[in-house]
Amino acid sequence: MTSNEIRRLFLDYFADNNHTIVPSSPLVPEKDPTLLFVNAGMVQFKNIFLGIEKRDYIRATSCQKCVRAGGKHNDLDNVGKTLRHHTFFEMLGNFSFGDYFKKEAIAYAWRFLRDVLNLDEKRLWITIYKDDEDAAMIWRQVGVKEERIIRLGEKDNFWSMGDEGPCGPCSEIVYDLGVTVGCKRPNCMVGCDCDRFLEIWNLVFMEFERQKDGTMKRLPRPSIDTGMGLERIASVLQKKVGNYETDLFVPILKRIEDISGLTYGEVEKTDIAMRVIADHVRSATFIINDGVLPSKEGRGYVLRRIIRRALRYGKKIGIEKEFLHTLSSVVVDIMEDAYPEIKQNHAFIVRVLKGEEERFLETLNIGMRLYEEIAEDLKSKGLNTIPGSLIYKLYDTYGFPVDITREMAEDDGLSLDMAGFEEELKAQKERSRIASKIKGDELEIGHIEALKADLKNRFVGYERLYSTGKVLAIIIKDQSVEALGENEVAELFFDTTPFYAESGGQVEDVGLIKTKGGEALVIAVKKVRQDLFAHKVKVIKGEIKIGDTGELYVDVEKRKAVSRNHTATHLLHYALRTVLGDHVKQAGSLVEGERFRFDFTHFQGLSEAELARVEDIVNEKILDCIDVKIEEKTREDAIKEGAIALFEEKYGEMVRVVKIGDFSAELCGGTHVRNTGEIGSFYIIGESSLAAGVRRIEAVTGKGSINFKRRIEGILKNLSKQTNTEIARLEDKITGYIEELKEKEKTIERLKTEIISYKIEDAIKSVHEKDGIKIVTLFLENATIDDLRKATDIVRSKEDRSIVAAGSKDELKGTVIVAVSKGLQNQYNAGKLLKTLAERFHGKGGGGPNIAQGGLPPENIKHALKDFYKII
DSSP: OOHHHHHHHHHHHHHHTTOEEOOOOOSSOSSOTTOSSOOSTTGGGHHHHTTSOOOSOSEEEEEEEEEOEETTEEOGGGBTTBSSOOSEEEEEEEEESSSOOHHHHHHHHHHIIIIISOOOGGGEEEEEETTOHHHHHHHHHTTOOGGGEEEEOHHHHEEESSSSEEEEEEEEEEEEOOTTSTTOOTTOOTTOSSSSEEEEEEEEEEEEEEOTTSOEEEEEEEEEEEEEEHHHHHHHHTTOSSGGGSTTTHHHHHHHHHHHSOOTTSOHHHHHHHHHHHHHHHHHHHHHHTTOOOOSSHHHHHHHHHHHHHHHHHHHTTOOSOOHHHHHHHHHHHHTTTOTHHHHTHHHHHHHHHHHHHHHHHHHHHHHHHHHHHHHHHHHTTOOEEOHHHHHHHHHTSOOOHHHHHHHHHHTTOEEOHHHHHHHHHHHHHHHHHHTOOTTSSOOHHHHHHHHTTOOOEEOTTTOSEEEEEEEEEEETTEEESEEOTTOEEEEEESEEOOOOBBTTBOOOOEEEEOSSEEEEEEEEEEEETTEEEEEEEEEEEOEETTOEEEEEEOHHHHHHHHHHHHHHHHHHHHHHHHHOTTOOEEEEEEOSSOEEEEEEOSSOOOHHHHHHHHHHHHHHHHTTOBEEEEEEEHHHHHHTTOBOOTTOOOOSEEEEEEETTTEEEEOOSOOOSBGGGGOOEEEEEEEEEETTEEEEEEEEHHHHHHHHHHHHHHHHHHHHHHTOOGGGHHHHHHHHHHHHHHHHHHHHHHHHHHHHHHHHHHHHTOEEETTEEEEEEEOTTOOHHHHHHHHHHHHHHOSSEEEEEEEEOSSOEEEEEEEOGGGTTTOOHHHHHHHHHHHTTOEEEEOSSEEEEEEOGGGHHHHHHHHHHHO
């Protein structure tokens, strides 16, 4: 049975048992700053279990993408060493939110394994929490013999969401792979650390709530959360020992064999490396697919570590070139049926992987040079341990793997301060945790109260910009109040609203609310949930109370301007893909009324010709006056039909598809014009780099285009007036000015060089001499670093046995350069001389044996130059 068939069978089985199939959420958790990545099937249902949120189903089933490679749940270091650990995996699960409990959960699981998958009952074992007699009785009732039910303690069979909150006993279903697998000891049984007994399905019975003081309170509506790893059950059904021999991994391993020229299954060290690479390329492919890019913190840091770890293991088996970007195509071939979006995004995934691979090869060279400097410095001081701070600097700043540092240190007879390194790493993880609490990542307390009250609203803003709505709740900070008086600010919740809430990069509507007793300005609208909007208002007249019926008026001009810009982002997306290629994907946006910005994946700046072509394509589509059509369909159908899903968005089962002609179809919940002609016109006002592999375009449409044109015209008219030149001749006039300035700059540079030459001659005449070595110092007023370097070069060209110190200063800082002639570098080191000088005069700096530079307080520069001879 293939993995695709297992996945489908599982979901269909529970759908037939009245469960709603819920698509996998993205790997980046929504409004949960406690997690770097989704690491279990229950994560997307967490707020339901906590009682914060309610949905229109009480039974669910899913196949959830998961990553465990950062934070508390980190399997990274075990990957490859075992046959069952992964950083990326799929979790099959069924969930009950206060509906069925232990009896049904156990029965569903047993019937699926026994009757649908036809597993041999004689190979199945059950573990339960030691005090859970209910579970033991139910297992016996479905046909499991008492001797096959193993009771374990809290460590193994009691699950908790955290130090407090929902928790309960769990029961695991274990599959016996047979006496030929694992430790092969005659007394091997469930609980042994070997690979023989495989945990395939965990059933969590959430029936308690742990209080702050540690006491347990029984939940009024117990729930069920189960999880079965697809990779593990596939290994059982495909009769393989370990997940890496299943159809989810074998094609990847075969491609690694082709690239490396080695064979899997012959040498254990090679097998470990291949397993690491196979696992990590799956993780990297899916993490990038969900919009995360390699970076120095948070999720991007984890991704970078995964990629570089895979490359490091590639080098261990002789792969010296970039290879992950080609290997990811095998992942796409295996997984595209279940996750069609990775096929759609593959060109971009390849570009990100290739770019990171190229950077890592450069990193290895830089890191090795830095390591050599560190090792040389330690040996010169008679030390033999590399401090943890320097190991971490190599690892974090330069991306240099610790195992490479360890190998090189062993060759040099040096040890590593790993305790110090772990302290630095711990501090970085804390910085990363804090950085993950970005805006919008956490529910506000007041919003949690609204969710607990099960408030809902109907959004009618797609159809009209006015409606009436009943006030359901008024919240000031985290307090619910009955009424709101003049000049007070609070959040209002209505049963019906035409106001669009900020989401998907589009800013919220603003406007006015009128009730019989008062009026309020709507100044912001936040989406607490898909069907619950918080309206931030300021009362400008009278009083607004719970139960009032309000007239809700959206600011029409702002909505029209925002809608023009939003539809323009879709046209721009199409134009960029047409001009640059299909690897272009939207990576973020901000759609306002005055202008919009559009972030997209591309690895170099656009030329003037490319920008002009993009602008022309968008304006042509505007002039063609094409109807914009909105359709609702399932997410799966929309993706299969070619609609583009955006990185930063999280979609439900039903999605809104915005279609423009036959050339643009995107999943989008924003507001749009009815016809492209309503946009008016489109101008690009800026293009820049946002991050590695991400560009940003800023643009204007409609009235914004007119305002932009007037602003540019005003600048031109002002320049024309100042230069007494017609606008048509301005370019020639300004070009002439620039050429004239360049000539004057050349003259200044020539005069500067002459002045430096005179100063050098004077410095050489008053030179200090030691053992035939000329020690030259000179101070140059208002000199740049290049000026100082040039001065040291001139001295060394005139005096082949010389040591030079040249300095300058301004109001804020002083700068000094130390240089040593080539023939003296076996006696004197410029970097060490500079470091000694800087330490003595309260500065810092460094460099190599040839030349070094540093900074000193400006008042110390002349004193330092005067004492330079003494230091030597």
